[in-house]
Amino acid sequence: xxxxxxxxxxxxxxxxxxxxxxxxxxxxxxxxxxxxxxxxxxxxxxxxxxxxxxxxxxxxxxxxxxxxxxxxxxxxxxxxxxxxxxxxxxxxxxxxxxxxxxxxxxxxxxxxxxxxxxxxxxxxxxxxxxxxxxxxxxxxxxxxxxxxxxxxxxxxxxxxxxxxxxxxxxxxxxxxxxxxxxxxxxxxxxxxxxxxxxxxxxxxxxxxxxxxxxxxxxxxxxxxxxxxxxxxxxxxxxxxxxxxxxxxxxxxxxxxxxxxxxxxxxxxxxxxxxxxxxxxxxxxxxxxxxxxxxxxxxxxxxxxxxxxxxxxxxxxxxxxxxxxxxxxxxxxxxxxxxxxx
Amino acid sequence: xxxxxxxxxxxxxxxxxxxxxxxxxxxxxxxxxxxxxxxxxxxxxxxxxxxxxxxxxxxxxxxxxxxxxxxxxxxxxxxxxxxxxxxxxxxxxxxxxxxxxxxxxxxxxxxxxxxxxxxxxxxxxxxxxxxxxxxxxxxxxxxxxxxxxxxxxxxxxxxxxxxxxxxxxxxxxxxxxxxxxxxxxxxxxxxxxxxxxxxxxxxxxxxxxxxxxxxxxxxxxxxxxxxxxxxxxxxxxxxxxxxxxxxxxxxxxxxxxxxxxxxxxxxxxxxxxxxxxxxxxxxxxxxxxxxxxxxxxxxxxxxxxxxxxxxxxxxxxxxxxxxxxxxxxxxxxxxxxxxxxxxxxxxxxxxxxxxxxxxxxxxxxxxxxxxxxxxxxxxxxxxxxxxxxxxxxxxxxxxxxxxxxxxxxxxxxxxxxxxxxxxxxxxxxxxxxxxxxxxxxxxxxxxxxxxxxxxxxxxxxxxxxxxxxxxxxxxxxxxxxxxxxxxxxxxxxxxxxxxx
Numbered sequence: 001x002x003x004x005x006x007x008x009x010x011x012x013x014x015x016x017x018x019x020x021x022x023x024x025x026x027x028x029x030x031x032x033x034x035x036x037x038x039x040x041x042x043x044x045x046x047x048x049x050x051x052x053x054x055x056x057x058x059x060x061x062x063x064x065x066x067x068x069x070x071x072x073x074x075x076x077x078x079x080x081x082x083x084x085x086x087x088x089x090x091x092x093x094x095x096x097x098x099x100x101x102x103x104x105x106x107x108x109x110x111x112x113x114x115x116x117x118x119x120x121x122x123x124x125x126x127x128x129x130x131x132x133x134x135x136x137x138x139x140x141x142x143x144x145x146x147x148x149x150x151x152x153x154x155x156x157x158x159x160x161x162x163x164x165x166x167x168x169x170x171x172x173x174x175x176x177x178x179x180x181x182x183x184x185x186x187x188x189x190x191x192x193x194x195x196x197x198x199x200x201x202x203x204x205x206x207x208x209x210x211x212x213x214x215x216x217x218x219x220x221x222x223x224x225x226x227x228x229x230x231x232x233x234x235x236x237x238x239x240x241x242x243x244x245x246x247x248x249x250x251x252x253x254x255x256x257x258x259x260x261x262x263x264x265x266x267x268x269x270x271x272x273x274x275x276x277x278x279x280x281x282x283x284x285x286x287x288x289x290x291x292x293x294x295x296x297x298x299x300x301x302x303x304x305x306x307x308x309x310x311x312x313x314x315x316x317x318x319x320x321x322x323x324x325x326x327x328x329x330x331x332x333x334x335x336x337x338x339x340x341x
Numbered sequence: 342x343x344x345x346x347x348x349x350x351x352x353x354x355x356x357x358x359x360x361x362x363x364x365x366x367x368x369x370x371x372x373x374x375x376x377x378x379x380x381x382x383x384x385x386x387x388x389x390x391x392x393x394x395x396x397x398x399x400x401x402x403x404x405x406x407x408x409x410x411x412x413x414x415x416x417x418x419x420x421x422x423x424x425x426x427x428x429x430x431x432x433x434x435x436x437x438x439x440x441x442x443x444x445x446x447x448x449x450x451x452x453x454x455x456x457x458x459x460x461x462x463x464x465x466x467x468x469x470x471x472x473x474x475x476x477x478x479x480x481x482x483x484x485x486x487x488x489x490x491x492x493x494x495x496x497x498x499x500x501x502x503x504x505x506x507x508x509x510x511x512x513x514x515x516x517x518x519x520x521x522x523x524x525x526x527x528x529x530x531x532x533x534x535x536x537x538x539x540x541x542x543x544x545x546x547x548x549x550x551x552x553x554x555x556x557x558x559x560x561x562x563x564x565x566x567x568x569x570x571x572x573x574x575x576x577x578x579x580x581x582x583x584x585x586x587x588x589x590x591x592x593x594x595x596x597x598x599x600x601x602x603x604x605x606x607x608x609x610x611x612x613x614x615x616x617x618x619x620x621x622x623x624x625x626x627x628x629x630x631x632x633x634x635x636x637x638x639x640x641x642x643x644x645x646x647x648x649x650x651x652x653x654x655x656x657x658x659x660x661x662x663x664x665x666x667x668x669x670x671x672x673x674x675x676x677x678x679x680x681x682x683x684x685x686x687x688x689x690x691x692x693x694x695x696x697x698x699x700x701x702x703x704x705x706x707x708x709x710x711x712x713x714x715x716x717x718x719x720x721x722x723x724x725x726x727x728x729x730x731x732x733x734x735x736x737x738x739x740x741x742x743x744x745x746x747x748x749x750x751x752x753x754x755x756x757x758x759x760x761x762x763x764x765x766x767x768x769x770x771x772x773x774x775x776x777x778x779x780x781x782x783x784x785x786x787x788x789x790x791x792x793x794x795x796x797x798x799x800x801x802x803x804x805x806x807x808x809x810x811x812x813x814x815x816x817x818x819x820x821x822x823x824x825x826x827x828x829x830x831x832x833x834x835x836x837x838x839x840x841x
Contacts, residue, residue, distance in 0.1 A: 101593040
């Protein structure tokens with residue numbers, strides 16, 4: 001497969017997945033805030049901090065501007081935010097447009113429709129006020145896209161790049177969903193372990209559409225178990241470990257080398273990260289510090305992303321660097337521009 | 342909806358016979374279509390038009406307009422009323438196009454070799470040497486199968502007398518064929534039964550023929566690697582480049598995806614370099630190889646021309662074909678056909694005055710108000726003076742430009758371009774149209790039945806180019822006389838229509 005096309009198709013998939021996760025984040029927080037409105041002031045800033053866009057938000061909206069309205073605008077429609085839904089969809093479409101010949105017409109049409117509906121929504125006041133239906137529709141369109149990928153594409157190299165992009169992005173997003181708890185301020189220390197806290201842990205599960213599956217496995221809500229489920233479950237499709245296992249399979253399908261061996265640094269780094277998640281215990285993670293553990297994980301994932309770029313996509317193609325990291329908002333915006341200019 | 346008042350206003354109309362505007366009579370081939378339209382509920386036609394536009398929008402069938410600051414992508418406007426060509430009209434066009442392309446290919450091969458046609462005094466030497474599209478770098482090259490121009494899109498127009506004329510030969514990178522195929526898909530959904538009963542020649546197999554003719558150029562036997570070379574997503578015809586690559590199942594590459602090594606061309610893949618055998622290039626000559634042509638081009642591939650010269654890679658179309666669609670050379674095409682084929686041209690040229698000839702320059706300057714004047718070096722409808730639609734001041738300014746550089750201008754009488762009805766709100770209005778058939782030249786030549794009908798959407802306008810407010814229509818070449826026995830009771834493809 002053309003290196004440039006592989007790069008674009010991988011990023012197309014990452015951006016779609018990223019937009020999808022932003023939509024999940026928001027829906028769950030809307031619910032949570034409705035439940036908690038009596039007990040605490042509405043908390044929207046954690047959503048921004050956890051996506052690494054705190055500084056960018058402050059720059060455009062000012063200090064203490066974290067109202068629901070501002071945060072929703074920033075996360076859904078703001079084209080100055082490279083990780084807003086609108087920006088992600090635009091970037092996904094730009095990438096899809098440059099690999100039209102590698103994806104099916106149905107996939108292209110779905111991405112194009114997503115982009116058009118995001119553009120229409122951005123000027124619709126009713127949607128700004130109550131974005132719930134829009135976000136639901138949006139999530140369904142993403143499911144449609146993934147379904148079309150499964151049903152209309154040969155399981156060839158392009159398909160594996162799409163899957164690899166989706167799963168690496170999803171692993172990253174799940175880590176951010178769990179990490180949001182770190183930024184969420186409880187009114188007082190007594191609230192820890194109280195119904196309020198449980199509600200919040202349940203909300204995290206819902207962000208990852210993991211609530212029902214979690215219930216089947218553990219039944220009671222307990223922070224340690226929730227964390228274990230979202231990080232280390234082997235089968236749940238949004239847990240970090242499951243994403244790593246499957247992304248490793250796709251990477252090896254692309255190179256042809258057997259799992260458990262490596263021929264290039266990307267395989268080596270991803271294999272090591274995956275085996276860490278295979279063998280780590282949840283108590284060790286908590287002793288290490290959940291936030292710190294996730295932070296390290298995110299850096300390692302970003303490292304794997306750049307190694308993949310160097311190994312497969314790069315070589316003398318300036319201007320192709322995409323928005324690798326979510327934590328460097330402004331710089332990332334600049335590179336996205338370069339990639340699409 | 343009733344077509345109860347449709348005025349041809351003295352123009353040749355593609356759908357309606359000349360006659361009483363209060364009671365328009367469709368041409369035989371269009372009768373069934375017009376009956377069908379008349380049987381539709383009021384508002385239904387507009388709904389079908391909207392559904393068609395929505396489909397184009399969702400498919401992202403767009404083009405980019407240079408120099409337009411707002412939305413970089415626009416939908417190519419599309420009118421759902423097809424233009425219908427009966428088979429007896431089509432056959433001579435098909436024959437004429439085949440003849441013309443054959444002769445132009447012989448001309449190109451001659452121009453880049455012995456130049457017999459110049460030595461025999463048929464075409465003046467300075468027209469060729471002074472033509473910016475003539476590439477001295479191509480002299481002596483023997484392209485695969487001796488073919489220079491594989492893909493052509495010839496612009497035809499129909500005059501008031503109903504006769505077709507060749508307006509322009511496009512032998513470089515003609516675009517528009519993807520719209521023909523997509524328009525057809527949409528019209529099949531819009532008028533399924535009329536379509537079925539009309540026995541329309543298919544256009545869907547264009548990409549099969551295209552891939553066949555490209556594969557035939559491969560220098561090696563085996564499974565040749567064909568690619569489409571595009572300037573990138575910001576080119577005005579990018580949609581088409583991607584479409585053709587996808588339909589042929591080949592890679593769409595940009596210049597930076599390719600490199601040359603030891604005389605061969607390779608593409609960069611995730612598994613290392615892969616040899617490229619045939620390039621359908623949609624980049625102009627100027628940009629394909631910075632070592633040979635424009636050194637500042639970032640779109641091309643350094644060393645490509647050397648590989649081409651050495652026969653290591655085939656290029657379609659070959660570089661240098663532009664010399665044969667030069668607007669000054671155009672005037673000589675009838676002589677070119679006679680010279681190489683010893684046949685009379687089947688499709689006539691539009692009479693053309695070359696300002697380089699003093700007597701003709703004189704005539705042009707005196708009659709600017711009734712002529713169309715074109716700069717030889719421009720395409721896409723840019724820089725044209727349409728005499729009858731110009732002001733005195735515009736004509737004076739233009740005359741000064743002609744006098745300063747007469748060789749750069751040709752003039753043609755203002756044709757009374759034929760018209761076809763388009764939907765305007767709740768009724769039909771006539772608009773001027775042209776026709777761009779696509780021709781694949783090779784061992785098995787193929788001519789796409791019909792082609793792209795471009796329509797000047799602005800009332801009275803003669804400029805059909807998409808960059809200047811043109812739209813398109815589907816073009817139906819009927820195989821036989823329409824079958825009139827069909828009824829239209831089961832046409833329920835679009836959402837049900839409320840009765841009003």
